[in-house]
Structure formats: C-alpha cells, structure tokens
Amino acid sequence: MAIGGSRFAQTTEEDRDLKRIKLNSDKTLMANKTVAKVFKEYLSEIGETVEYEQFHDLKLDECLGHFYMDLRKGDGSYYNANSLESIRHGINQHLKCPPFNRKTDIIKDSAFTDSKTCFKAVLAETKRIGKGDVEHYPIITEADLQTLYTSTYLSITTSQGLLNKVQFDVRMFFCHRGNQNMHRMTTFISVFTDENSGRKFVEKVVDEATKNHRLDKEYSSGIMPELRGQ
Known part of the structure; x- marks a missing residue:
C-alpha cells in the first residue's frame, strides 16, 4: 500500500509471501502439501523428526535418499516413474514456498548428490519392473x-x-x-x-x-x- 503521496508501496513480508504463493495454482499447492505429508509420515515411521523443512542440507539429502528407496503406494506396490518425478518435484516446491522459502534445490544442487543418485537408481528399478513409462489416456478415435x-x-x-x-x-x-x-x-x-x-x-x-x-x-x-x- 502506498504511503502518503509516494509512488512506491510498502510491501510487508506477509504480502510478499502471498504473492509468491500465487505463483502456483491451487491444485499445485494442494498436491505439494499432500506430498509433504507423505514425506513427514515416512520420517515419523523411521523415528525421525518430521520437521524436515528445518533440516540442514546434509541431513535432508540423507533422508531423501532413504525416502526415495523406501517409497511405496498404500498397497505396497511401486509408483511409476511419472509419479516419482511428481513427488520429488512437490517436495522441492514445498521447501521453496512460503513460509519456508528454502534457497536450496533438491533436484539440481550438488549438495543433494547422494539423494539424486538414489532417485536415479529407483527410476532404473521402475523401468526394470515395467513402471518406467508415462501413462497416457487413450485417444478418442x-x-x-x-x-x-x-x-x-x-x-x-x-x-x-x-x-x-x-x-x-x-x-x-x-x-x-x-x-x-x-x-x-x-x-x-x-x-x-x-x-x-x-x-x-x-x-x-x-x-x-x-x-x-x-x-x-x-x-x-x-x-x-x-x-x-x-
């Protein structure tokens, strides 16, 4: 909101966070929260603190590597490659969005080399068991x-x-x-x-x-x- 006759607004931290959140659609934000919950459930199950948003990079890298390797659907079956990519992307976006605003990138940064290697290994395994292809809806003839x-x-x-x-x-x-x-x-x-x-x-x-x-x-x-x- 502009103060007096100034041409510049005084944007609060809350305003900035709200604008940054709106860079993503409501559907994307909901998906990110769902993925974040899955990761928290995994951390809780292995006896780790669930507030992974506060982890330093080394610990986050280690936990992500185990998570990728251990991740399964509710019925115990494997996720396909496309779903795995979406899950990793959702966690990355969750960390970057307010209120956490992490500057790190778990997909690109060298600090996450170990977890990236684990993720590649999991993708290779999904291909071996026939889960590597993206599933598309059939076309209407x-x-x-x-x-x-x-x-x-x-x-x-x-x-x-x-x-x-x-x-x-x-x-x-x-x-x-x-x-x-x-x-x-x-x-x-x-x-x-x-x-x-x-x-x-x-x-x-x-x-x-x-x-x-x-x-x-x-x-x-x-x-x-x-x-x-x-």
Missing part, C-alpha cells in the same frame, strides 16, 4: 467421435443434447487439463473467425496462466473447427 456426435446424447435437435454437445466440444478442444479452468470458459475469451474457405472457427484468445509456468500467458490456446453438416 474418429469412429468413437462419430458414434458420439450421432447419438441422442449430443443431438442438437434437443435442448439437453445441444447443451451436452457444447460442453463436450469445449472440454475436448480447450480444456487440455481436464475440467480445470472449465468454470472460466466464457464467451468473453472466444472469438469466431472466417477463413477463405468460409469455414468458421472458435479460437480461445485469452488464457489463464499456464499450469506449469504461472508467468506464461497463452494468447491463443486451442482452436475448435466448424464441423460441416452438424
């Missing part, structure tokens, strides 16, 4: 799309069918991360344009900050083409 568009559920001749079709199209062409940000999809962030062919397109021209890079802005993200004959 052209045949399945045709079945959907010709069904009564997406029929534009009924009000419910038209609503379903609009909702489906918006999610398929613009919601690259599932339903996240769906509530922000409005007519104010889309524009209709005509090509030389006369075909119409819907283009999302104003986007939210991207999930993994909150400082990036997508000024065009996804194009929905007109499907002739519908």
Whole structure:
C-alpha cells in the first residue's frame, strides 16, 4: 500500500509471501502439501523428526535418499516413474514456498548428490519392473467421435443434447487439463473467425496462466473447427 503521496508501496513480508504463493495454482499447492505429508509420515515411521523443512542440507539429502528407496503406494506396490518425478518435484516446491522459502534445490544442487543418485537408481528399478513409462489416456478415435456426435446424447435437435454437445466440444478442444479452468470458459475469451474457405472457427484468445509456468500467458490456446453438416 502506498504511503502518503509516494509512488512506491510498502510491501510487508506477509504480502510478499502471498504473492509468491500465487505463483502456483491451487491444485499445485494442494498436491505439494499432500506430498509433504507423505514425506513427514515416512520420517515419523523411521523415528525421525518430521520437521524436515528445518533440516540442514546434509541431513535432508540423507533422508531423501532413504525416502526415495523406501517409497511405496498404500498397497505396497511401486509408483511409476511419472509419479516419482511428481513427488520429488512437490517436495522441492514445498521447501521453496512460503513460509519456508528454502534457497536450496533438491533436484539440481550438488549438495543433494547422494539423494539424486538414489532417485536415479529407483527410476532404473521402475523401468526394470515395467513402471518406467508415462501413462497416457487413450485417444478418442474418429469412429468413437462419430458414434458420439450421432447419438441422442449430443443431438442438437434437443435442448439437453445441444447443451451436452457444447460442453463436450469445449472440454475436448480447450480444456487440455481436464475440467480445470472449465468454470472460466466464457464467451468473453472466444472469438469466431472466417477463413477463405468460409469455414468458421472458435479460437480461445485469452488464457489463464499456464499450469506449469504461472508467468506464461497463452494468447491463443486451442482452436475448435466448424464441423460441416452438424
């Protein structure tokens, strides 16, 4: 808040922390807290203090190495490589965010050489047991799309069918991360344009900050083409 006639604000430590927190999405912050809880549960189980945010680098490196090696799902099975990467990234972000504001980076810094080696060993093991590949959802085939568009559920001749079709199209062409940000999809962030062919397109021209890079802005993200004959 500006004081008197000064052009400069006097930002408090609390203000700074709040602004730094907002660099991450709510979903990311929740995921980081969940991962932090898992690490704390592990430390508690092995009889170690759970306040790892206060550990010096040497001790944190040692504990992380054991954690990576011992980490399992609730049913005792192994995590896949993608999940392991997410867990390590979540811990790293948790340490860097307020109120801890750690300057260290458990992924890049040389102080964490031992735990990084342990992590690489765990990734190699997941590949040997068939857990090394990233799992993707299967694509929607052209045949399945045709079945959907010709069904009564997406029929534009009924009000419910038209609503379903609009909702489906918006999610398929613009919601690259599932339903996240769906509530922000409005007519104010889309524009209709005509090509030389006369075909119409819907283009999302104003986007939210991207999930993994909150400082990036997508000024065009996804194009929905007109499907002739519908």
